[in-house]
Amino acid sequence: MDDVMAPPGRALKHVQVREYVRTLVGGSSPGSPAPSERELVQRFGVARMTVRQAMDALVVEGLLERIPGRGTFVARPRRTASKITGYTEEMTRRGLLAESQTLLARREQAGPGVARALSLTEGDAVIHWRRLRRADGVPMCLEDAYLNEVLLPGFLQQGMPTSLYDSLDARGLRPTWAEDSITADKATAEEAGLLEVEPFSVVLRHSRRALCDDKVVEVSRTVYRADRFTLWVQLGQDC
Amino acid sequence: MDDVMAPPGRALKHVQVREYVRTLVGGSSPGSPAPSERELVQRFGVARMTVRQAMDALVVEGLLERIPGRGTFVARPRRTASKITGYTEEMTRRGLLAESQTLLARREQAGPGVARALSLTEGDAVIHWRRLRRADGVPMCLEDAYLNEVLLPGFLQQGMPTSLYDSLDARGLRPTWAEDSITADKATAEEAGLLEVEPFSVVLRHSRRALCDDKVVEVSRTVYRADRFTLWVQLGQDC
DNA sequence: TAGTGGTCTAGACCACTAT
DNA sequence: TAGTGGTCTAGACCACTAG
Numbered sequence: 001m002d003d004v005m006a007p008p009g010r011a012l013k014h015v016q017v018r019e020y021v022r023t024l025v026g027g028s029s030p031g032s033p034a035p036s037e038r039e040l041v042q043r044f045g046v047a048r049m050t051v052r053q054a055m056d057a058l059v060v061e062g063l064l065e066r067i068p069g070r071g072t073f074v075a076r077p078r079r080t081a082s083k084i085t086g087y088t089e090e091m092t093r094r095g096l097l098a099e100s101q102t103l104l105a106r107r108e109q110a111g112p113g114v115a116r117a118l119s120l121t122e123g124d125a126v127i128h129w130r131r132l133r134r135a136d137g138v139p140m141c142l143e144d145a146y147l148n149e150v151l152l153p154g155f156l157q158q159g160m161p162t163s164l165y166d167s168l169d170a171r172g173l174r175p176t177w178a179e180d181s182i183t184a185d186k187a188t189a190e191e192a193g194l195l196e197v198e199p200f201s202v203v204l205r206h207s208r209r210a211l212c213d214d215k216v217v218e219v220s221r222t223v224y225r226a227d228r229f230t231l232w233v234q235l236g237q238d239c
Numbered sequence: 240m241d242d243v244m245a246p247p248g249r250a251l252k253h254v255q256v257r258e259y260v261r262t263l264v265g266g267s268s269p270g271s272p273a274p275s276e277r278e279l280v281q282r283f284g285v286a287r288m289t290v291r292q293a294m295d296a297l298v299v300e301g302l303l304e305r306i307p308g309r310g311t312f313v314a315r316p317r318r319t320a321s322k323i324t325g326y327t328e329e330m331t332r333r334g335l336l337a338e339s340q341t342l343l344a345r346r347e348q349a350g351p352g353v354a355r356a357l358s359l360t361e362g363d364a365v366i367h368w369r370r371l372r373r374a375d376g377v378p379m380c381l382e383d384a385y386l387n388e389v390l391l392p393g394f395l396q397q398g399m400p401t402s403l404y405d406s407l408d409a410r411g412l413r414p415t416w417a418e419d420s421i422t423a424d425k426a427t428a429e430e431a432g433l434l435e436v437e438p439f440s441v442v443l444r445h446s447r448r449a450l451c452d453d454k455v456v457e458v459s460r461t462v463y464r465a466d467r468f469t470l471w472v473q474l475g476q477d478c
Numbered sequence: 479t480a481g482t483g484g485t486c487t488a489g490a491c492c493a494c495t496a497t
Numbered sequence: 498t499a500g501t502g503g504t505c506t507a508g509a510c511c512a513c514t515a516g
Contacts, residue, residue, distance in 0.1 A: 012504070036482065047506045049288060052483090060299055068483050069513035079416040079450070081320055084474050176476040177318040184423035184443040184465035202441055204423040211318070226423035233472055235323050237415040251485070275501065286487045291502090307502050308494035 013046050017054035020044075022063065030076035034064055037072070081236035084175045084210065086165035087133050087143065087222075096135040102160050103194075104130035107149065114146045117209055117219040125149045127156060129164075132194050139195045140228055145220040164218065173217045175210035182206050182231060187223065195225050202226040252285050256293035259283075261302065269315035273303055276311070320475035323414045323449065325404035326372050326382065326461075335374040341399055342433075343369035346388065353385045356448050356458040364388045366395060368403075371433050378434045379467055384459040403457065412456045414449035421445050421470060426462065434464050441465040 017040055025034050035043070040051045055072060058064040065075035083089075091098035108128045115122045127147040133140055145164060147155065151173060161167045168174050186200045195203075203223050210218040224231075256279055264273050274282070279290045294311060297303040304314035322328075330337035347367045354361045366386040372379050384403060386394065390412060400406045407413050422444045431438045442462050449457040463470075 014504075038482080047508085049507095050505060053504085055483095056295075066483060067514090069481085070515085071482055082474055084476065178474045180472045180474065182421055182443070182470040182472070183468075184441045184463075186441060202423045202425060204421070224423075229422075231421040233419045233421070233474075235321055235417045235419065235472075237323065253485075277501080286489085288488095289486060292485085294502095305502060306495090308500085309496080310501055 013044065014050050014053040014057075017044055017046065017051055018057050021054065021058060025063070025074050028074045030074050032074045034072040034074065079236055080234070082232070082234040084178045086163060087141070088163035089165060091135050091140075094135075097137070098162070099134040099137070100131045100162060101134070102129070102131050104128060105156060105160055107156065110146070114219060117216070118146060118148050119216045120148060127152065129160070135228070138228065139225065141222050141224040142191055142194050143220055143222040145218060147218060148216065151215060151217060168212070168217055173212045173215070175212055175217060178208055178210040180206060180208050184226070185223075191223050195223070197225055197227070204229060204231065206231065252283065253289050253292040253296075256283055256285065256290055257296050260293065260297060264302070264313050267313045269313050271313045273311040273313065318475055319473070321471070321473045323417045325402060326380070327402035328404060330374050330379075333374075336376070337401075338373040338376070339370045339401060340373070341368065341370050343367060344395060344399055346395065349385075353458060356455070357385060357387050358455045359387060366391065368399070374467070377467065378464065380461050380463040381430055381433055382459055382461040384457060386457060387455065390454060390456060407451070407456055412451045412454070414451050414456060417447055417449040419445060419447050423465070424462075430462050434462070436464055436466070443468060443470065445470065 021034055021040070025032060034055075037048055037051045037055065040046075040054075041048050044051070055064060055066075059066060059072075059075075062075055062078045064072050066072050085093070087100075088098045106128055107125055109123045110118065110120050110126045112122050114120075114126060115124060118124075118126060120126065127145075127149050129145045129147065131143050131145075133143055147164075149155070152167075152171065155167070165174065183205045185203055185205050187195060187197060187203045189199050191203065192199045192201055195201075204226050206222045206224065208218065208220045208222075209216060210220075260273055260279070264271060273294075276287055276290045276294065279285075279293075280287050283290070294303060294305075298305060298311075298314075301314055301317045303311050305311050324332070326339075327337045345367055346364055348362045349357065349359050349365045351361050353359075353365060354363060357363075357365060359365065366384075366388050368384045368386065370382050370384075372382055386403075388394070391406075391410065394406070404413065424442055424444050425439045426434060426436060426442045428438050430442065431440055434440075434442075443465050445461045445463065447457065447459050447461075448455060449459075
């Protein structure tokens with residue numbers, strides 16, 4: 001436990017109780033009982049409101065479920081909506097080897113469309129990064145990403161990473177919200193050549209505008225080979 | 240206020256405080272201050288923990304934001320993930336007139352694929368509903384929906400509604416979670432004829448498996464004209 | 479009847495912000 | 498210095514569930 005290393009007097013009591021309960025029920029199956037509130041009052045020598053504060057957090061989080069008159073139990077995991085992922089994560093999740101070949105990585109002046117999408121002014125400096133991306137060695141898609149240079153100082157000088165989303169993560173800019181549009185189309189001659197398919201083959205076009213809090217961190221357009229790629233999306237209410 | 244009609248002794252105090260604050264800050268813009276906790280203690284003559292319980296609920300809900308040392312303020316609305324919608328809702332949202340023509344609506348025995356997707360056994364009774372759907376009079380997509388007859392008793396006898404999702408809503412079966420897959424493809428000859436496009440035109444195929452709690456309420460396959468339809472998806476973290 | 483969560487009180491001290 | 502939210506105490510009564 002991390003708590004061993006922490007100054008003992010510093011840890012908040014409701015946090016201590018919360019983390020105790022979390023580790024206690026960590027591996028339990030849904031429906032298993034959690035300790036009763038009064039039991040935790042005894043064990044930690046705290047007031048009941050303190051225990052309730054701890055348990056409330058776990059209930060909001062979806063780990064526990066209260067049943068009046070019966071007790072508190074491990075909740076069944078909520079079905080979750082899709083994480084916002086990039087190509088590397090997604091292909092890895094599918095058990096494929098993700099590789100990328102940078103075709104272009106440079107500073108450009110934003111055109112009207114890209115400027116609007118990035119919430120910038122036309123002519124502002126943006127990073128344009130074009131990659132041919134493979135899965136298990138076979139061309140899968142061609143991606144054009146546009147990034148706000150102000151948010152990513154020194155990005156082009158640091159050598160391009162494999163995963164854009166890892167880089168964003170490292171800078172605390174992991175997208176928290178994204179709007180995607182998806183269409184079916186035919187490949188242009190250039191796209192077909194790079195993707196190694198016949199000209200005018202069917203492709204899936206995927207555009208994304210990704211935000212971290214209120215900052216637009218990525219605008220991208222990706223064209224996928226339709227014969228190799230299916231897009232999966234999970235949607236959830238609430239949360 | 241609803242409270243006027245409610246038995247005065249019945250309303251829980253933290254609910255009274257919560258709803259008072261909700262209506263008070265209802266129309267306010269983000270950043271507006273909410274009453275301080277001690278001010279509400281005075282106004283309602285309750286303990287501070289009761290006020291905190293009320294405010295906690297509004298914070299979890301995303302309406303309020305606490306800033307230690309400063310006060311409690313109206314939060315900026317969270318960006319939300321896409322609602323799970325059907326065709327009628329989606330087209331209406333886009334300002335188009337949604338119309339449907341039922342091509343088939345009957346009881347069938349589930350084949351292996353549909354049975355698995357609906358969490359049924361092969362041969363179980365399912366409802367198969369095929370519709371040609373128009374937007375502003377022009378064919379937009381062809382949809383095959385498969386429904387669990389046990390969850391929708393008398394569905395076929397009641398005359399087919401325009402919106403499946405409205406019917407599900409009315410029965411308390413509005414989907415809370417959905418998994419979609421999206422691919423690009425070419426239309427079959429039959430599809431092309433119904434959609435009034437050239438044979439082998441590019442289409443967008445969209446499959447959905449929608450659940451309400453743990454019940455599979457809809458399994459569908461839809462083929463959209465690529466020249467008329469773009470799919471939009473919003474993704475959010477947490478929620 | 480004993481145990482559970484739900485609600486509620488009337489205080490207290492703390493760190494932080496703003497003036 | 499005054500006001501705010503964050504944390505915490507040591508009780509209390511209620512409705513409900515289960516044996």
